[in-house]
Amino acid sequence: MKRPSSQGLDEFGRFTEPAVLILISLAGGPKHGYAITADIERVAGFRPGPGTLYGAIARLESRGLIEPLPSDDRRNPYRLTPLGREALSVRLAALEAVTRAGQRRLARA
Amino acid sequence: MSWLLRLYPSAWRRRYGDEMAALLAGERRSPRLVLDLVAGAIDARLNPQLTPGSVPEEGDTSMRSLLVSCHRSSFTHAEMRASALWMIGAAAGLPTLAMVLRTLLDDRTLSDALLYGSFPMALILASQASLLRPYSRAARIVIVVAALSVTYLFFVGITLLSEII
Numbered sequence: 001m002k003r004p005s006s007q008g009l010d011e012f013g014r015f016t017e018p019a020v021l022i023l024i025s026l027a028g029g030p031k032h033g034y035a036i037t038a039d040i041e042r043v044a045g046f047r048p049g050p051g052t053l054y055g056a057i058a059r060l061e062s063r064g065l066i067e068p069l070p071s072d073d074r075r076n077p078y079r080l081t082p083l084g085r086e087a088l089s090v091r092l093a094a095l096e097a098v099t100r101a102g103q104r105r106l107a108r109a
Numbered sequence: 110m111s112w113l114l115r116l117y118p119s120a121w122r123r124r125y126g127d128e129m130a131a132l133l134a135g136e137r138r139s140p141r142l143v144l145d146l147v148a149g150a151i152d153a154r155l156n157p158q159l160t161p162g163s164v165p166e167e168g169d170t171s172m173r174s175l176l177v178s179c180h181r182s183s184f185t186h187a188e189m190r191a192s193a194l195w196m197i198g199a200a201a202g203l204p205t206l207a208m209v210l211r212t213l214l215d216d217r218t219l220s221d222a223l224l225y226g227s228f229p230m231a232l233i234l235a236s237q238a239s240l241l242r243p244y245s246r247a248a249r250i251v252i253v254v255a256a257l258s259v260t261y262l263f264f265v266g267i268t269l270l271s272e273i274i
Contacts, residue, residue, distance in 0.1 A: 008185070033132045049142055050132045051149020054125045058158035074127035 008063055009087055018048050018056040023065065023080060023088040030069055030079040033057070060084065110138055116150035118157060191238035199231035218268050226264035233257055 012019050018040075025031060025039040033053060041047040048056075057078065060066045065084035069077045080088070111130045114122060136142055204227050210220035223230075233256045237249045244252070 011185075033128050034135055037132065049145025049149070050129045050136065051145040051147070051152075053132070054129055055149050055152050058121075058125065058153075062158040073131075075131045076128050 009065075009091055012056065012059050015052070015056040015059055018052050019060055019065075020088070020091055021048070022053070022056055022060060022078075023084055023091075026066060026078060026080040027085070027088060030077045032071075032075040032077045034075065036078070110136070110142065110146075113143065113146040113150070116147065117153050121153045121157065188239045188242055192235045195238050196231055196235040199234040200227065203227035203230055218265060218272065222261060222264040222268045225268065226260050229260050230257055233260060 009016055009019060021040045021044055022036055024043065025036045028039070031039060033050070036057075037047055037050075037053060057066070061068070061078070063083075064081055065087050066078045067081050069079055071077055111133050114126055114129055114133075117126070204224055207220045207224035207227065210223060211217055214220060233253055237253045241249045241252055
């Protein structure tokens with residue numbers, strides 16, 4: 001049986017966390033860079049710098065997890081692809097399993 | 110602050126420069142922002158990402174296009190394993206082939222050239238499992254055969270030269 005895949009998200013190094021946050025942001029609908037930054041700040045409580053944001057966006061785009069939408073101005077919006085949705089779903093399920101395990105151990109301690 | 114974008118590779122600036130400049134316009138200047146951009150520029154130079162826009166168009170076989178599309182930031186575990194197996198196999202197989210040639214042919218030039226060139230030729234063979242992976246099978250065969258031929262001829266020339274000297 002084919003195992004669900006996080007599509008290489010684990011290979012992003014220091015860009016893994018920003019990449020997951022970008023996917024979460026785009027799961028709420030297409031956004032451009034500024035809107036993604038603001039959304040991440042709202043959800044995660046920190047504001048990724050432009051270098052970090054676009055380092056993660058480039059990795060996500062090159063692996064087909066997000067795609068740019070046509071735009072008239074210079075702020076290109078991005079949207080989640082079906083592959084990106086699958087990767088995010090797998091990643092969140094793994095995080096949820098880790099969180100549950102941690103909480104069970106804390107409760108027993 | 111957008112002058113810091115000049116630290117990024119030109120291909121990167123063409124793809125993301127305008128977006129980053131628009132984003133930077135709304136950011137407050139700070140040492141953290143400078144550090145983020147400098148670190149991002151170093152990363153972009155060390156790990157340029159292959160975006161769909163940087164893939165050569167159909168029929169575009171210019172050397173620049175080939176190099177751009179080959180310039181992958183990282184390889185998958187399977188690609189690295191396949192490449193390592195090709196490297197080990199070729200590094201063992203090519204000298205063996207050279208020894209066989211030496212026993213079959215009177216002239217040692219061809220077998221010696223294969224022996225001397227076995228390491229770079231092994232690298233070329235291994236690259237088709239990693240660096241050249243984005244290309245079709247046919248394109249990879251053409252590139253590898255051409256590179257192997259040039260390398261082998263180069264070592265034949267070097268061997269002949271060493272015999273003359």
